[in-house]
Amino acid sequence: MRRTSLLAATGALLLSAAPAAAAQPQVRIHDIQGTTRVSPLVGKHVADVPGVVTGVRASGASRGFWFQDPNPDNDPRTSEGLFVYTGDKDPAVAVGDAVTVSGVVSEYYPLSSGETPETTANQSVTELTGASWQVTGKGSVPAEEIGPDTVPQAYAAPDGNIEKTQLDPARYALDYFESREGMVLRVDDARVVGPTDTHRSLWVTTKPEQNRNPRGGTTYTGYADANSGRLKVESLAGGDFPAADVGDRLRGGTEGPLDYSSYGGYVLEANALGQHVPGGLKPETTRKQADGELSVATYNVENLAPSNDPAKFQRLAEGVVRGLAAPDIVAVEEVQDNSGPEDDGVVDASQTLTKLTDAIAAAGGPHYQWRQINPQNDADGGQPGGNIRVAFLFNPNRVSFMDKPGGDATTPVRPVADGGHAALSTSPGRIAPTDDAWKDSRKPLVGQFEFRGAPVFVVADHFASKGGDQPMHGRFQPPTRSSEEQRTAQSRLVRGFVDDLRRVDGGARAVVLGDLNDFGFSPALAPLTDGGALTDLATTLPPAERYSYVYEGNSQQLDHTLVTPGVRADYDIVHLNAEFHDQTSDHDPQVTRIQP
Template sequence: MQFFSSPRLALGALIGLSAAFSPLAYGQTVTTIPIIQGKGDATTMAGQLVTVEGVVTGDFQWREQLSGFFIQDVKGDGDPATSDGIFVHVNARSKADGIDVKVGDRVKVTGEVAEFDNETQIAQVAAIDILGQEKLPAPVALTLPLATGSSFENVEGMLVTFPQKLTVSNNYELDTYGSLGVSLDRLFVPTNLKALGEKSEDEALRSFILDDGSDAKDPEATPYLDANGSRRTGSSVSGIIGILSYGHKSYRVHPTTAPVFEETNPRPVAPAAVGGTLKVGAANVLNYFTSFQDANPRARGAKNAEEFARQSAKVIAELRGLDADVLGIMEVQNNGNEAIGDIVTKLNAAYGTETYAYINDDPQAIGTDLIKVALIYKIAAVTPRGNPVVKKDAAFERYPLAQTFVSKANGAVFTVVVNHFKSKSPGRETVDIDKGEGAFTQRRISQAKSLLEFVNSLKQSTGDPDVLAIGDLNSYAEESPILALREGGLSHLNLLVPTADRFSYVFGGRSGSLDHAVATPELAKQVTGFAEWHINADEPVFMEYGKLTAENFKANPYRASDHDPLLVGLNLTP
């Protein structure tokens, strides 16, 4: 990243161009920047030819930057409702293209007032005159959250600073556009904290985009990385000083000095301790397919064997790190026991002994979806009792799978049900549409009710009341499907952790739990702990196996999937 840099023309050429395109030749009266900006969201002077004067506060003239620079009225108008700054867009269509300015230059610019992507700017520049040098105005200090009913519009184009330590909340576009979402603290999906319809905080008052002074896609060097080549959500940033602008539907700051990051959310080496004598885990393994997209157009996972080697290495590192006695797995290829067998074989190789076995489900009964759920268990810890049971209900795309186990330590009996509810993606859905909890909410409610029936039937068929249902329920913690499970008498184990730590997924810069564990009241009394191991959701997408190259790949668990795995501790009594 470069701050305050642009190619300088030779002094003689600069003077010649400056004189040739001097606005004085146009006889324009200087219009102040605050008058152009006005007090509304958009200027009322669009299309008018004006001459403005100000000091260059931000220089982003390179084509791979912003093709322009920011100027600010030296004195301003003293009205906090109007901005003193504005962007000057200079490109190959501008008559003044090629006239170079630098930060601290006092300039006059003649051009046309425009609203581009909801940002007021001077475009179609006809003349730039460098008048001398000027001390930069002090950055306007801003604090989050903004006052209710306000926005950043009154400082659009101005030099600003944020004295607070802020939180990285969105890293999705870091490698593609060099930008991060930052906020006062971690942003949560509203329905992860409150039921639909309850008032939630206005994110626009709490956040903005930390950009990199460029609109270029796929920058050669990704900015803001940590020592691991990543940038986790939840890390902190301070010392933000730059120009506040608007673009791509968001207010954003283009830094003029390098911001300072602090690793306040480092990579967790292991899951939080959950206690107990047995541990049950759940992990979405992000389309673990043993057939590859290059040869099978229906495959959803790795493109080829090379990618699959990276994917499986990360998944195995994740599952070994969980070290669960019983483990539910979602998004494994539905190809009999081939894919789940591959996981178990590689996991045992990592342990150096035959540690795990898989539950041998009936391929004819598990359903026809391309992916399925699966169960594996530690041979030394538990013994399966009876056959696995599949809930064959048309409400499900992927049937729930249940298995009863007996603890080898004390003979205690318990049943685990692994689930994967319908996703929130709307597709072509026109009936069960998104009404605040994602598409297919009614389908997921039906699945939750069917799961309740399944749990109750398992209590009867096994003669034991200890049932634990786990998995990717594609519903946030206070959404209707989860509420249905709680209202149906199951204990929601995710609620055992503080709200600030209650998430397994990050989407659009908002965190929330899509992966859950619910238990019958009898089993809930024997739960010793619950944890979500935050190794995946906080990591940027470009850390996934399909984005990494052989040179920067590491066989660690970080970003093994897009979901964080969970872990439950149990202290069972016979």
């Protein structure tokens, strides 16, 4: 990208000696931004656009600066801020510089892997490229303050591709933010609703009471309510970035120009961060199961491999022993093979599970045994080479596992009759493992346990991911959630297995649990509960408390525990990971105590 230079200045002098041309109206930033998401001047060269520098990105491959017109027009749809892209070159300006900028108007689309500007669902950022500029003095522009009532409650117009739809910033949140693209915004005393991540960013809410949950987060309760007050915050100032948890606050003002990213949508690039005030949030613990209660838990351990830091095994173990009170059965998801992400043909996970169970014993927990089935190499999705799978841990002093040979990566498990009761053809076994519904996805693991002389069937799941879905903040509204199709098919297969089990024995007790990768309100999970075949125990909690994961500032439910009719259960989601900046896993575990 071209910078201001002696050559550019000499060129300007040569142009001044040319014959005078007809006077052209001066183009200002609001003329470039226009009243839709795509500039009416895209592809055109503009000259001497005035403004004041409001933010500088001086590092990385996408360097540049924002500038803003101190003399706005009267149209609330047209932004007065704009980004000037300088590539890998030093912007060589400072906040407060008054500048005139020349360049080509462009629409930049942040892309994910494999995308093009034509195929991406992300919105574009209007910017100037090939730019030159002159510093003409000093100036300032006030920040626009965002209060609880500033951003509309409704998230986006349901118009399909909204790129060329006239902005309506008083009606839709995405339109409000687009109409302020590149402008300096300010949020005072913001509450953190998404913890600091490894990329030095966090999420705040501009609407403190919007679907607030008891631990300070913002709960995602339905597709019709995206929680429009969420806003991502990054820092342009350098230096320390707060290590914030959900419920913390940024006291005072957090302000800077508004950008857009494929990672979360609109992001406040803060020149100034409010003072970090911890909220005192602590990891939860649950009660110990009574002697007559069978406790069953699910825990996504996030790509656990023997090569992980020993501290991860230790913290996972402490979570099982103290957080979950050492359940009788733990279904664990994302257990990698012995070589972790190295794609070397290894599928066995005995070293991974040994390290985990040894760590649990060292933390004062039971000496768990485990059961699992090795997948076919590279057939179950997840991190390439990792061969993630689900597995059972169980305390042999409290519960017995009914081993039946024959289970392998491709053999389907079936309910069978055994003396008037239900049993399994193989234990452990996999549900319809060759069905297309499980392509590049984990296969459910079914185990037959016995507790106090009675059989209990546990189905451990890790459904297909949301990869490929259009983002909530994108240009297509409502977004297409194409991954739901596979999870719907997976739900039907699990439901079919439960139906078969209950046809053999109408009183059979089954627990279906794990990372289902979708929300309780999603149609993809409806086959599991239709007709009352299974009850999702999260529905026994208030809607604001139904979450096990925090994504883009939304506390949301991806992990579930469901039970067959007649099962009396005490259910608890144990929040010890997702809300914290130093999380051991990105999921919170949950435990169910089945009562006599």
